[in-house]
Amino acid sequence: MPRSNKRKWHELDLLCRTGAGIAAIAPTACRLLRELVGADAGALFWMDEAGLPEGFFHEDSPASARDLFLNEFERLFLGPQELNVATLARLTGSGAGHLLAPPPAYYRSNTFNLLVRASSHRHALDLRIDHEGRPRVIVLLFRAGAKAFDESDLAILKGAAGPLRRCLGGGEFAEVWEPTAMRGHVLVDRSGETLLMMSEAAQQILQRTSSVGQDIQVDGPLSTPPRFIRQLCQTLEAGGDSRGLLAMPHGRLVVTPEPMLTPAGEPSAVLITVQTETPRSLRLIERLLTLELSPRQRSIVLAAALGQDRAEVAARTETSPEALKKHLGAIYRRTGVRSWEAMAQMLDH
Structure with missing residues (x-):
């Protein structure tokens, strides 16, 4: 194995031993696996308890394709001809290599034409990571040219299964989260259903979360509050603990709602503060590798x-x-x- 590849496997192993979580390490993991296999791009999806994508990181998909995946997944990509992360999560047997030779219907599907080909790719390679009896992570690698993936590429990708499964187990260290300079505000009505105002920083932060089914448009301005903000406002109205955490690429999002009152002391709106945090361990690893x-x-x-x-x-x-x-x-x-x-x-x- 070339020395540079040993270094990449070592970096992936270090990342997965931290307590940062899959979403936080997704950008670096995609880069490492793309370089190890020799792909053009990588993507990593974290799955919910129903086996559907909860969030993802894709290295080079256009905003239009990300919008479709994030906000139209159930409508466009769950049909019988679709072969994508939701399908891969349900398949029995081997958890890897199903896209090495996909059926002809795949090339007529929405998944291929609206997502894969829209990102200028043709060939794909897949790896599913199960943990505690259910699919938790799907890794996809892509190539655009004439060279398809083969079994040797698949063997390399399978080497990531152990480290990624260790990451899903919580890693080996308690994580320390560090606030970044990315902080913004969203003003909504008491129900959380109506967007009143939003700072430019908040819009940029929300569009980087890559959370599926949250009604966050990435190909244009936001016009409605994300679903998790609506849920937080409902919890706040009921008197519950309404501070929220959302996993996202590079770190996590801390969401804090604060009731706003009229001069007469009547509840009128909710101010939502969104703040990104990054894992201290990833910063230390970046320094360590030098x-x-x-x-x-x-x-x-x-x-x-x-x-x-x-x-x-x-x-x-x-x-x-x-x-x-x-x-x-x-x-x-x-x-x-x-x-x-x-x-x-x-x-x-």
């Missing part, structure tokens, strides 16, 4: 940076005390730090 360390040494540094002590790191990385001491000596020499505490903090600087 260091000239071995895969085992990177795993040690990351575990220490995420709060593990020496004994926990040795157990987690299956490293004996003697070997850990040698690895630490090499890490200290290559990075210039002189203690465990300094090593644990260096990725934050």
Whole structure:
């Protein structure tokens, strides 16, 4: 295996050991798998309990195709001729390779013509990841040219099953979420059904969530509140805890509603604050990969940076005390730090 590919598998393994979740790592996972297999583009879909797509990340689909997938999925893409992520979630037997040689009807389907071909692709390769008895993730890779995918490409893609399944299990570390500069506001009526005002930042944030069935148009301005905002307003009206979290590519969305009152003290509207957060672990991994360390040494540094002590790191990385001491000596020499505490903090600087 080329050294560059070993590095990509190592990066995917590190990502999937964090507690960031599938949606947050989706953009980087797509890039790594696209490069490993030699595809033109990648997409990753996280599925709901009914086996339907809840959200997704696609590297190069146009806004018009994303709009159809996000807002018209059940109407356009659940027919008997369709072969897509919902179909792949239901198929029994092998969880991979169903699109290597699709039936002729596939090329007449809405899925192919409105989504795949609209993104300038023709060939596709699929991998389904099951966890706790149900499909949780579908990975798709695409090629536009004459070269179709083959069994050797499929064998490479299957190598991602283990790491991605580990990610679905919650990873190995408690995640710390860091607020970003992306923050906006939405003003709706008390029911959440009518959009009164929206900041430009809020619209940009909402259009990046890639959440299916939320009535969020990505190919033009939003004219109605997303479904999750309507649900939060209903919960707020009933006196419940209405703060919401929504998984999205690169991180998560924190949604906080606040009742607005008239000068007379009467409830009149709800101000929704939307704030994106990113996982600290992904920032640390990006910094970690710039260091000239071995895969085992990177795993040690990351575990220490995420709060593990020496004994926990040795157990987690299956490293004996003697070997850990040698690895630490090499890490200290290559990075210039002189203690465990300094090593644990260096990725934050």
